[in-house]
Amino acid sequence: MKGFRFLLLCAVAYLLLSSVAAVDTLRHNQTLTDGETLVSSGNIFTLGFFTPGNSTYRYVGIWYANMSVQTVIWVANNQNPMNDRSGVLKIAEDGNLVIVNSTGVVWTSNVSNAGNDTSVQMLDTGNLVLSSSSNSQNYLWQSYDHIGNTFLPGMKQGFNLKTGQQWYIQSWESLNDPSPGDYTDKLENPEFPQLIIRKGDEKHYRIGPWNGVRFIYGGIPLTTGKIFSPTMYSDENEVYIVLKTSSESITARTFLNETGVLQQYYWNQQAGQWIDVLSMQQDVCKKYNLCGNNAVCGSTASSTCRCLKGFTPKVPQKWQMQDWSDGCVRQTVIDCEKEYAFMKLTNEVNLPDLLQYSVNNSMNLQDCQAMCLSNCSCSAFSSLQMIGQGSGCALWFGDLVDLRADTDDGVVLYLKLLPSEIDSGGGSNKKRRLVIAVTTSVVLAILVLVPLGWYSRRTARRDLRGGNMFTSQELGHEEELELPMYDLFTIKAITANFASSQKIGEGGFGPVYKAQLETGQEIAIKRLSKNSRQGLNEFKNEASLIAKLQHRNLVRLLGCCIQDEERMLIYEYLPNGSLDSYIFGQHSHLHARHGSLLDWKKRYDIILGIARGLLYLHRDSRLRIIHRDLKASNVLLDNELNPKISDFGMARTFNGEPVEDKTRRVVGTYGYMSPEYAIDGFFSIKSDVFSFGVLLLEIVSGKRNRGFCHPEHELSLLGHAWNLLNEGKELELVDPMTGKEYAKSEVSRCIQVGLLCVQRHPKDRPTMSAALSMLDSENIILPHPKEPGFYTERSLQEFFSANDAPSTCNEMTVTLLEPR
Structure with missing residues (x-):
């Protein structure tokens, strides 16, 4: 009896040592031969040898346990199959998991310095892991890092930014051959992820992009109901997607088949089969960019494809033959000098592919629109805040690629078009056309009758005044305005008939000439150009406003000339020109000659002078005025480099308390305009405060806000200054031309006040009275500024291609934006 028990114990021990059929772990000195398996502890997954389909080869793989249909989810030696059943899976002497047969090593986990205390375990998640006994939770190798054609809940699909590893799905060659096939499903663009299915290098299908909450695409990408x-997940080391099921009881998988179709399945236990929940490429429009560039794929009764509004088929003959591959082109070629607006496409198209794009997760809708308007190549943008619960902004440049009709996914795309292209329409616009016709008739009548009456009154008054003075009624005001009138003959004589040698500059209004009166006084003559985007309204506005303003920090208007077709304003001549020539050095000889004069003391005096002039306009003048176009080129310097604010053609008046108003025509210069004004047309005294803050930071740094470039980031000057302040390094902003001798506390205070003035929201900005007090006092404790408006100012061309040459920073100034 004792002998029998001994033999029984030996037999049990032998079975435990030589066979691991009932365990999930393989250790040193243990082997798994063909016909044996490792089974996860919950009896969910099995590891063993198998033969796929009609093949005669043997592989080591993982499949679901206890299913009537063998479903393989991972293969080890998929590129090196075995011809017979001599294969063995074991832990090698170097600690790696290996497959060997009669010919030698067939496959290895290939981990360097694995150690001699490793083991491999089959987990209930379907992950086969190699770890050391001293630290079993720190995997030395795992099958999850080497995805095949099946993506399981818990697997990662994306990037390891630190090591360069990428996790992606790859199809089998065929059902009988698990070697890598032609199709891959990869997460691309780490900063704005989207899934791309490719055949080789050719794109076949696109899912996304990800907006921070979900993938944006037709309501179906990887979001199939309750399953x-x-x-x-995203951090500095990794960006990846993980697919989860709503319940641990659900067995589900995503599968990329040998034809490149991405399918999702769940296991129906009662039916004993896999249920196809979704095949991603389920209709013709799922083919990548089927309709070509700038065209929308959406099957209709008349056609599968249509051009975006404002576009037309590139090759109409092919289009008629149902060949849409050439796509569409703009009906009107983009002209960077024209003004553009945006057509809002809500639930009409998906977001285009990310070929030439920019994305910023901190931008709001206003920032995004302003940036797209300021870049000639920008075609469209989308505010991700309007999609689900995501945030941020994306811009597209050049052609828009892979557009599909999208009617229910909450996507909002803003397409840049000419205003006339947006307003044009079909039968639904009959009412609009009727209104336009009536309005046109009224306007024509006004244009005929009003000038006749105005000319009669003007002639009568000129007869009475002898042509020497004119009233402000001609400028749209009721009271008498005693402003000297210069005749055209005199102006031509003192400018040598507007000789180029007399010309000293040119702006949005027109050219400026220097001349000298018979009295010896030097004057500057600003002549309205026929090609100017400003007109008689701006001329009248400036003449009527500035004539009433008297302040040492405002330029002085001496008179005007209105004769024949000429419209001119006569100013005091300021010999040192505009401030931008000094701080930006666009004229190298001026910068070399005067730059050293603009030490910190002089710059500080200029800042205070501009602040006092602006405060006078807002609070102390006879007419309360919002300038609306404060910038470095509109600040002139006298003999002693005292600043004088000029150019009041865009100014608006207000009475009493500060106001917030909306204009139908946004005017000014990008880089200085506040967000609420540039985007929505809302202006107030806080709009001027924003411009002042920009100008203050430009004076300190010697750099333009518009077109600012930094080798280490893509922020605007405002964003750069804000970051430096947060890091306690604000003095790094100071222009080297300022010199090394300056009061650090004074400079720091100026930078902080500048940033307070350029905060995104108007309510957060100080008034000019408060700003001047903060600048002029050392004892005031300043609040910490919030993030500035237009925080980012990217060199957008760097997004066009990873292989492009480094981009350059070019300034684009827009002085007039027509009604949107």
Whole structure:
């Protein structure tokens, strides 16, 4: 009896040592031969040898346990199959998991310095892991890092930014051959992720992009009802998506088949089969960019494809033959000198592919629109805040690629077009055309009758005044305005008939000439150009406003000339020109000659002078005035480099308390305009405060806000200054031309006040009275500024291609934006 028990114990021990059929772990000195398996502890997954389909080869793989249909989810030696059943899976002497047969090593986990205390375990998640006994939770190798054609809940699909590893799905060559096939499903663009299915290098299908909450695409990407839900993880080391199921009891998988179709399945236990929940490429429009560039794919009764509004088929003959591959082109070629607006496409198209794009997760809708308007190549933008619960902004440049009709996913795309292209329409616009016709008739009548009456009154008054003075009624005001009138003959004589040698500059209004009166006084003559985007209204506005203003920090208007077709304003001549020539050095000889004069003391005096002039306009003048175009080129310097604010053609008046108003025509210069004004047309005294803050930071730094470039980031001057202040390094902003001798506390205070003035929201900005007090006092404790408006100012061309040459920073100034 004792002998029998001994033999029984030996037999049990032998079975435990030689066979691991009932365990999930393989250790040193243990082997798994063909016909044996490792089974996860919950009896969910099995690791063993198998033969796929009609093949005769043997592989080591993982499949679901206890299913009537063998479903393989991972293969080890998919590129090196075995011809017979001599294969063995074991832990090698160097600690790696290996497959060997009669010919030698067939496959290895290939981990360097694995150690001699490793083991491999089959987990219930379907992950096969190699770890050391001293630290079993720190995997030395795992099958999850080497995805095949099946993506399981818990797997990562994306990037390891630190090591360069990428996790992606790859199809089998065929059902009988698990070697890598032609199709891959990869997460691309780490900063704005989207899934791309490719055949080789050719794109076949696109899912996304990810907006921070979900993938944006037709309501179906990896979000199939109550079964699947995706989660995106992102940090400085990794960006990846993980697919989860709504319940642990659900067995589900995503599968890329040998024809490149991405399918999602769940296991129906009662039916004993896999249920196809979704095939991603389920209709013709799922083919990548089927309709070509700038065209929308959406099957209709008349056609599969249509051009975006404002576009037309590139090759109409092919289009008629149902060949849309050439796509569409703009009906009107983009002209960078023209003004553009945006057509809002809500639930009409998906977001285009990310070929030439920019994305910023901190931008709001206003920032995004302003940036797209300021870049000639920008075609469209989308505010991700309007999609689900995401945030941020994306811009597209050049052609818009892979557009599909999208009617229910909450996508909002803003397409840049000419205003006339947006307003044009079909039968639904009959009412609009009727209104336009009536309005046109009224306007024509006004244009005929009003000038006749105005000319009669003007002639009568000129007869009475002898042509020497004119009233402000001609400028749209009721009271008498005693402003000297210069005749055209005199102006031509003292400018040598507007000789180029007399010309000293040119702005949005027109050219400026220097001349000298018979009295010896030097004057500057600003002549309205026929090609100017400003007109008689701006001329009248400036003449009527500035004539009433008297302040040492405002330029002085001496008179005007209105004769024949000429419109001119006569100013005091300021010999040192505009401030921008000094701080930006666009004229190298001026910068070399005067730059040293603009030490910190002089710059500080200029800042205070501009602040006092602006405060006078807002609070102390006879007419309360919002300038609306404060910038470095509109600040002139006298003999002693005292600043004088000029150019009041865009100014607006207000009475009593500060106001917030909306204009139908946004005017000014990008880089200085506040967000609420540049985007929505809302202006107030806080708009001027924003411009002042920009100008203050430009004076300190010697750099333009518009077109600012930094080798280490893509922020605007405002964003750069804000970051430096947060890091306690604000003095790094100071222009080297300022010199090394300056009061650090004074400079720091100026930078902080500048940033307070350029905060995104108007309510957060100080008034000019408060700003001047903060600048002029050392004892005031300043609040910390919030993030500035237009925080980012990217060199957008760097997004066009990773292989492009470094981009350059070019300034684009817009002085007039027509009604949107």
